Amino acid sequence: MITIDNISIPLPTIRRFPAYLRLLKEHANRGEVWISATTLAEELKLKPIQVRKDMACTGVEGKPKVGFLVSELVLAIEHYLGWDNTTDAILIGAGNLGAALIGYKGFENNGLRIIAVFDKDRRKVGSQIGGIVVSQIEDLAKTVDKFGINIAIITVPAHAAQSVAEMAVEAGIKGIWNFAPKNLNLSDNIVIQKTDLVTSFAELSAKLINHLDEQKQIQGK
Template structure:
């Protein structure tokens, strides 16, 4: 057994795991049972050495000249992410984004299952989103307790995000996946994961800006 797996896995590696997972499942579906770090690196545009480091975090041992067993890697990565057991979650806010997330098939691959949807809007309560009925926020605590859910996905308007987050925590939720572009102030032991479109767009913007600047610089130097 690889010793490194016993230490905590670096965050950048954790963040690369899902991409590996998707690719490995493609290989599995294609009937390939072995894959080399070189091959993974090529397909994901990473460096082979980085892939090998990442793979060493999974605890899976490879065979020189052959590579790694695809299925073993899949199992190991899913285990390290806790994706081998389905995690139930409730979703608050049946707006556009909320509905999109409920309908997002990819979640099945992450072991995430949205088992209840809650909203305050009377027009939405009672309607069905991808087979899940929207409930009144009044049922929040009862639902959390009855279903034994630990995670809430938050897709409410920014104005009420803090208030709703506090209700959710009061109901017993331990982790919040926050899609609202707003920082939540919550007790330290509550895990808040923010998915912020702005962060990703900021990265794209700055890359485009840089690329434009580089082009105009090249043009200028050609003119001289």
């Protein structure tokens, strides 16, 4: 449960917000003005009741028989995700994954702009990655301070994650998006978001075993 503007929004709802947003923007582009929860549900394979509950969190009121104003929903969702203003972030770790994130088109219209890249490796410093010059990690604090950055994205190897995270926090970073497969130990007032590729794969693995098992049992009978 997350509270923004004194409104409590369940975390699963927050997670569904980006998918709604994408769809709503598509509809807006087609010139559509109204959309019903029923339609959204169908397109996202969710239950209408769940979409209505989620929409209720946005504070936008719908009209029975018509639905919701697309533009209102877009603005409300963007607001609760903090995407009404683009957030600047720094990235630490100029490897393959770092390059992928810098080049990722999806962030452009979704509130995230990576404005600086740092790496411990002196040989990478000065080189360009996705149009951004790699800086030495010693300059991190200066950049964070100068641009008032809150978010650091960590794409270094597991063994280096803890130490660069500490440097970032020291520099004033408030939120960390950690791609390294390592649990970070930081002060409680730092927000940590972990994206663990191995964990995602684990989920797929287990679901697939479960699924193939089921199919085998059905066929066996």
